Amino acid sequence: MSGPEPPALAYRQTPETRRRLAERRMMILKATRELIAEVGFRGVRSRLVAEKAGISEGTIYRYFPTMTALYAEVFRTAALRELAASVEAADRPGPHGERLAAAVQVHVERALRRPRLAHALLAEPVSPEIEAVRLDCRHRFHLLFSEILQDGIAAGEFIPFDTELAAACITGALDEAIIWPFAKVADDARDKPVLVDFMVGFCMAGLDRFRTAGAGGLRRPA
């Protein structure tokens, strides 16, 4: 245990104290996320988090009332970080189909880079509280994909179609292909760029039917 503990009464906190508290909170979240990426949710114990963060187990509970609350926060921050990466990738000029493909590609690439963390975030059995966070984050991915497609329809790039349903198909295809069967094999057992190409191609092909004439689609592989 190092540094001062959070005081019991909030009015005593100076800006410097608040900064240190926020830093320690981040350290606990980071240590937990790294552990999950190594051993999955089921392997995480408060003792291991404390060891990794260089604090006592008791200190964890000064920041998070329960381990479930800590996991939920790790879940939320990790999933929102993934979402932010896809939003950033999609934030570019050009055809909306390409914006969507970029968002999908970044999502898959990042997941395959840390397959065990991806598996924990997407598929590991979790408590109802964490499941609710998972569903909320998945819903945000749906919304992102659906919004890009709505923009594409508004721009005349696609004929109108059920973008919400398409977003569900895309999210489901990606998540299942990411976690299954790759959760069980070694990280480098398959050629990742080939996997990424396949998944992006699969999802984009599902939209080709709705492209207006001349908007272009996926090419057949050589």
Add this chain to the structure above:
Amino acid sequence: MSGPEPPALAYRQTPETRRRLAERRMMILKATRELIAEVGFRGVRSRLVAEKAGISEGTIYRYFPTMTALYAEVFRTAALRELAASVEAADRPGPHGERLAAAVQVHVERALRRPRLAHALLAEPVSPEIEAVRLDCRHRFHLLFSEILQDGIAAGEFIPFDTELAAACITGALDEAIIWPFAKVADDARDKPVLVDFMVGFCMAGLDRFRTAGAGGLRRPA
């Protein structure tokens, strides 16, 4: 409570007794499945199962050691019934792409007919024991889809590609589109044939890139 209870010692069982035991076991499974289709896993209670099956709560535990064991069996039988329907739909002469489309279509149609049961089977948070049954059943769908595509490659209908990955994309797209967002809306809130066409079309389009020349693909909607 009606009829004799299962005797404690198996050697006393006559063929007639065994038939009655098997029948009552099926009644308990059916009552549980119907309850799940009405109120989801979380709403099921042993009292409700007993009421629906016309037996006492205690009788349930003569057939299933725990409610979890009962749920796992309901899960397995319901999922295998869905699988059997897809296997049967795919068991026809003709192009393998059409066999796959038929298997996919039956899967989606049946799920949309009982969306709450589908949601329970596919997505409702469950215990690790039942999650293991869920994963096993999902794996069998993967295998079915992958095998049809392998046959299609062997028949020269598709160029070689990663059929296991394609099967994961298809299963994921269907499952997510079935449960989200339709689990939350009324059964008839959307036009089901349109939903089915969309999902089948999405999955089959993802395979068009791999069709050999002349094997045909999906048509653009009018």
